[in-house]
Amino acid sequence: MSAQNVLFDVPGPRARARYAVYTVFTVLAFAAALAVVYLGFNRTFGEGAPPLLSARAWAVNPEGQWAADKWAPFLDPATWTDYVIPGLQNTLTAALLASVLAIVFGLVFGIGRLSDNRGIRTVSGAVVEFFRGIPLLMLIFFTMALPIAVNQLLQAFGMPPLTPGTFQVTALTAVVTGLTLYNGSVLAEVFRAGINAVPKGQSEAAYSIGMNKGKVMRLILIPQAVTSMMPAIVAQLVVLLKDSALGYIIAFPELLRSFTLIGTRYGNVIPAAIICAVIYVVINISLSRLAIWLERRNSRRGRATPHVGAVGVEPSDVEPVGAADTGKRPDEPGGH
Amino acid sequence: MEAFLSNIDKVVDGFSWTVRLTLFSALFSFLLGILLTAMRVSPVPLLRGVSTAYVETIRNTPLTLVLLFCGLGLNSALGLSLAGSVAWDVFWWAVVGLSAYTSCFVSESLRSGINTIPLGQVEAARSLGLTFTQNLRLIVIPQALRTVVGPLGSVLIALLKNTTVASVAGLGVQEASREMKLMFDQGIAPVLPTFVGFAIGFLILTLPLGYFFGWLSKRVAVAR
Amino acid sequence: MRFRRISTTLAGASVLALSLAACGTAEVGGGGGGEGEGEGDRITIGVKYDQPGLGLLEGQAPVGFDVDVATYIAGELGYSPEQIDWTEAASANRESFLQQGTVDMIVATYSITDERKNVVDFAGPYYVAQQDILVAADNDDISGPEDLDGKVLCSASGSRSANNIVDSEEDGGLGIGAELREAGNYSECLELLGNGTVDAVTTDNTILAGFAAQNPDAYKMVNNPFGEEKYGVGLPKGSTERCEEINAAITKMWDEGVTTEYLETAFGETGFAYAEEQPAVEGCA
Numbered sequence: 001m002s003a004q005n006v007l008f009d010v011p012g013p014r015a016r017a018r019y020a021v022y023t024v025f026t027v028l029a030f031a032a033a034l035a036v037v038y039l040g041f042n043r044t045f046g047e048g049a050p051p052l053l054s055a056r057a058w059a060v061n062p063e064g065q066w067a068a069d070k071w072a073p074f075l076d077p078a079t080w081t082d083y084v085i086p087g088l089q090n091t092l093t094a095a096l097l098a099s100v101l102a103i104v105f106g107l108v109f110g111i112g113r114l115s116d117n118r119g120i121r122t123v124s125g126a127v128v129e130f131f132r133g134i135p136l137l138m139l140i141f142f143t144m145a146l147p148i149a150v151n152q153l154l155q156a157f158g159m160p161p162l163t164p165g166t167f168q169v170t171a172l173t174a175v176v177t178g179l180t181l182y183n184g185s186v187l188a189e190v191f192r193a194g195i196n197a198v199p200k201g202q203s204e205a206a207y208s209i210g211m212n213k214g215k216v217m218r219l220i221l222i223p224q225a226v227t228s229m230m231p232a233i234v235a236q237l238v239v240l241l242k243d244s245a246l247g248y249i250i251a252f253p254e255l256l257r258s259f260t261l262i263g264t265r266y267g268n269v270i271p272a273a274i275i276c277a278v279i280y281v282v283i284n285i286s287l288s289r290l291a292i293w294l295e296r297r298n299s300r301r302g303r304a305t306p307h308v309g310a311v312g313v314e315p316s317d318v319e320p321v322g323a324a325d326t327g328k329r330p331d332e333p334g335g336h
Numbered sequence: 337m338e339a340f341l342s343n344i345d346k347v348v349d350g351f352s353w354t355v356r357l358t359l360f361s362a363l364f365s366f367l368l369g370i371l372l373t374a375m376r377v378s379p380v381p382l383l384r385g386v387s388t389a390y391v392e393t394i395r396n397t398p399l400t401l402v403l404l405f406c407g408l409g410l411n412s413a414l415g416l417s418l419a420g421s422v423a424w425d426v427f428w429w430a431v432v433g434l435s436a437y438t439s440c441f442v443s444e445s446l447r448s449g450i451n452t453i454p455l456g457q458v459e460a461a462r463s464l465g466l467t468f469t470q471n472l473r474l475i476v477i478p479q480a481l482r483t484v485v486g487p488l489g490s491v492l493i494a495l496l497k498n499t500t501v502a503s504v505a506g507l508g509v510q511e512a513s514r515e516m517k518l519m520f521d522q523g524i525a526p527v528l529p530t531f532v533g534f535a536i537g538f539l540i541l542t543l544p545l546g547y548f549f550g551w552l553s554k555r556v557a558v559a560r
Numbered sequence: 561m562r563f564r565r566i567s568t569t570l571a572g573a574s575v576l577a578l579s580l581a582a583c584g585t586a587e588v589g590g591g592g593g594g595e596g597e598g599e600g601d602r603i604t605i606g607v608k609y610d611q612p613g614l615g616l617l618e619g620q621a622p623v624g625f626d627v628d629v630a631t632y633i634a635g636e637l638g639y640s641p642e643q644i645d646w647t648e649a650a651s652a653n654r655e656s657f658l659q660q661g662t663v664d665m666i667v668a669t670y671s672i673t674d675e676r677k678n679v680v681d682f683a684g685p686y687y688v689a690q691q692d693i694l695v696a697a698d699n700d701d702i703s704g705p706e707d708l709d710g711k712v713l714c715s716a717s718g719s720r721s722a723n724n725i726v727d728s729e730e731d732g733g734l735g736i737g738a739e740l741r742e743a744g745n746y747s748e749c750l751e752l753l754g755n756g757t758v759d760a761v762t763t764d765n766t767i768l769a770g771f772a773a774q775n776p777d778a779y780k781m782v783n784n785p786f787g788e789e790k791y792g793v794g795l796p797k798g799s800t801e802r803c804e805e806i807n808a809a810i811t812k813m814w815d816e817g818v819t820t821e822y823l824e825t826a827f828g829e830t831g832f833a834y835a836e837e838q839p840a841v842e843g844c845a
Contacts, residue, residue: 007458007476008379008468015379023382030386040414043755063754065413082619132490133542134535135497137513142531144653147660148679168660171653186490193486193553197452231448232487235395235441239494242398246501251609251650256398261617264610264747267774270413273404277397284396400744408748412757422712422739503742514742 041065041270070268074275079262087258088279094172094254095241098179102240103233105180106187111217113192124188131185137246140178144169144250171252175244183240190232194225234291238284255279350515351537357430357499357511358541362492364435369442373480374472376447387443395440399433399501406433407507423510430502430509438495445487449480482556489549493542512537603639605630606649606657606666606794610745613770613826614669622646625766626791628822629686629813630667633793636809637802655679658796665806666794669764672842681799681844682792683806686813688839690785691721692765694772696753697780702760704784708738711759714749715742721763724787734786746771754778764789769832776830783833790839803844814838 011019039045039057042064050056060066073079112124131139142149147167154160198221206216226233245256259276263269375387394402406429410416418428453476461475481488503514516534607626608615615626627646634644649657649668657663658680669689672682695702702708705725715722722740727733741758743749749761750771761768765785772779793806813819815838823834 007377007462007471009462011379019380022380026380026382026386036414037409041409043413045414078619083617129543129546130539132493132546133497133539135500135513135538137500138516138531138535138538142535144656145531148656151659168662169656170662186494189486189490196557197483228452229448231444231451235444238396242396245398245400248650250653250656251648253648256400260745260747261609264612264745265616265618267747267750269404269747269751270408273401273408277401277405280398280401281393281396285392404744404748407743408751408755412752412755415755415757422741426741507742510742 038066065268065270070266070271073262073266073268074271083258083262084255084279087253087255090172090252091241091244091254094175094179094244094247094252095237098176098183098240098244099237101176101180102184102187102236105184106191107222108188109185110188110191110195111222113188114195116213128185128188131181132189134182136178136182136243139181140174140246140250143174143177144171171247171250174250175247175252175254178246179240179243183236183243186236186239187233190229190236191222191225194229194232195221197228198224230291234288237291238287241284241287242280346515347512347533347537350510350512351541353427353509353511354496354499355541357427357434357502357509358492358496360431361434361438361495361499364431365438365442365495368435368439369446370477372439372443373446373450373477376443377450377472377476379468391440391443394436395444397437399437399498402437403430403433403502403507406430406436411507426507426509430499430507433507434495434498434502438491438498441491441494442488445484445491446477446480448487449482449484450476452483453479485549485553485556489545489553492549493545496542496545497538601639602643602645603634603637603665604645604647604663605634606647606654606663606668608650608668609648610747611669611767611770612774614766615667616770617648624770625687625822625826626667626669628825629819630665630793632813632818632822633665633667633806633809636812637805654794658794661796664796665802668794669767669789670792670794672790672792676794679797681795681797681803682842683795683803683844684792684810684841685790685839686793686810686819687766687791688835689764689766689789689791691724691762691787691789692768692785693782694753694761694768694779695759695782696756697778699759699780703782705734705736705762705786708736708760711738712741712757713738714752714758714761715740715763716744716746716749725762750775750779765832766827766834769827769830769834772832773827773830781830781832783831790842792842800844807841807844811838811841 036045039049039052042057042061044050044057044061044064060068062069109124109128112120113128115121115124146169150167195217202220202224203216206220211219244252244254247254248257248260251257256276259272263272266272372387372391375383376391378384378387407426410432411418411425411429417425418432419425457475457479458471461471466474499509499511500513502509503511512534516530607622607624607630609617609622611624611626614624615622616624621627631641631644635641647657647663649663649666649670654666654668654670655676658666667686670676670682672685676682693702693705693708702711708725713722713725722738722742723731723733725734725736726738726740727735729735741752743752746761746763746767749758752758753761761771765781765783768781772781793810795803795806819838820836823836827834
């Protein structure tokens, strides 16, 4: 790998010794932190606890978080079929719907902000800044309260209220709307930044061979922007998936809500939170890996342009710095 | 709207906590983010591994859970206290949780910024004899920061809004959204005007930030 | 063509997403006894899913005092238990659910207040809860709100119970100098109480009793209640007729002694001295 290291030289004997010292320190610090967390959750840490080196401190305390009865509910298949799986299904449904809509929203308004037409530019900018500026929690809540708002408005104008049932906002709709508006506006900024980051020469060259604006955008700029911004896009989709957890405020029965209910029913808030976190991490990391795989497959096919940041350098030299030391390809979000 | 305005002192108090949470968390997550990025590209393999594992775990956990672990785990179960009074104790734990979470996004943004730096720059720096830290400090980070001013602005705005989660998750910092929830849960003020009032409050904070970072990113953009 | 590939991927994803959405929201815990195949009318009732003793989701269906009351009322309105669809009602969606007709009624520790009466109708109250304090079982220092001076008190997000104790007397509180720690919900409060991070948890005695019953060895109630919360049945605005029917049902429920049975089932094992008299029914607007 030393051949790929660009930020530092091949370590000599003294550097290697220093690195070994760093490594040992890191391992020790990590082990200490782990022990404190274990003992803390075991309620055998701090004042009034048994001595640190006694067997009693390290044995599982029936009153601590590692007690078997706090974890037993997760061995019961009913916990999974009644709570976890439906919750997961709702989380994924909301996230998938919102991802697609947010990408569309992002492309529309991101490109809108780069329009030559001043009006379109201003409107797109206003929309993006507005939805970027309000907490998601409030967007979700507001969508849910829309029917009330409509009724209050109708009342204010002296019109009869809607009959119940004609205008319904389901919890899913409210969550998806909130997620789309917020993440869509963040993605709009990402797309805009990506398009701006494509070297000028690219679009100049495209114009010079007679492409019109639409074609330059569609064939030259967006594909390169999407490629270079892939890590940011995937990161945002992961944020979106996690943010669907905020649906709990309107009782949207998603994954985190399911685990809150489990924690309430069995009095095991911390074990439930740990398992819930593990599930989220697994899903989100798989999502990132999927994106890398898609990306790599695409780039292996018809990609001739060197990396965005490396124009003017020989194509063989275009490994970007951040990915270089891990030996990854330039277009990977690196290290996943 | 009158009910909302008559409670304006509570609203202002709530937003003052929101701003304090944002300022401290922004500072710490920026520093931690740079540290994580430096570790991520460092010559020591274990440091790279630790940084990667940290970012991948925390980034992929919902913020609610991160804060829950800070509040119920580190603070309550481990009995670690950061301040004498409860209000400041939960405040600092919320800052810890928010910084731990946001630093991952700072680090990811910086790394994508590093990805846009032409390789020749770093090679030139090394051929001049710069060490790893000098290289990072003088060549890589300054350029990376300039390219990611826009994304970092987004991260900051997201942080400001994420402070609303600190009102739940076992901490209960008395920030703006908690005041809002109190107002309509207890029927102090009608739902809609209250909501609109708080939304405006957040926009007053986030819109100038958005425009400032938009302006700044243009101002410092690296011409390539 | 790179872009085309991106758009096909996008299109594929949207088709998948839409087909998923067509399946609708998966029911956590299923819709109670919602197996009935088109046998006449159904009624949708919103209850809490996260309050032991009152409305707690246990696997397939919620159980608790509120759920029992709702089932009884539905019975009086002509719906058998099989015709009831349960839905989770959270504080933030109760009014929306009623207004847009997602639920027909809400029985979910829903306190009758003048503000709420502007948006929804209330039948009842079917029970008047009082505020009380929950402490660790081995705590003998605290026997009432006045002992909380200088202690740390836990209250769940969005609840004003703790403020009733610490607010000054002009603001309608007791003016006691306790520090507040707010958790996301009562399970978190109990976690904090178990760790000794807080000294006491305060809210409606019904809610506290439900949690105490889950772990009677670890926690105890002080049984020194004060204040009142009138639990009503939430209805869409303008349902005066149904409100009258429900009030009749509530009176019948108390007269037959069924309410006391329900309370005994929910809270019998705790030391909770629940009210055994029907609260005065308020008129329907």
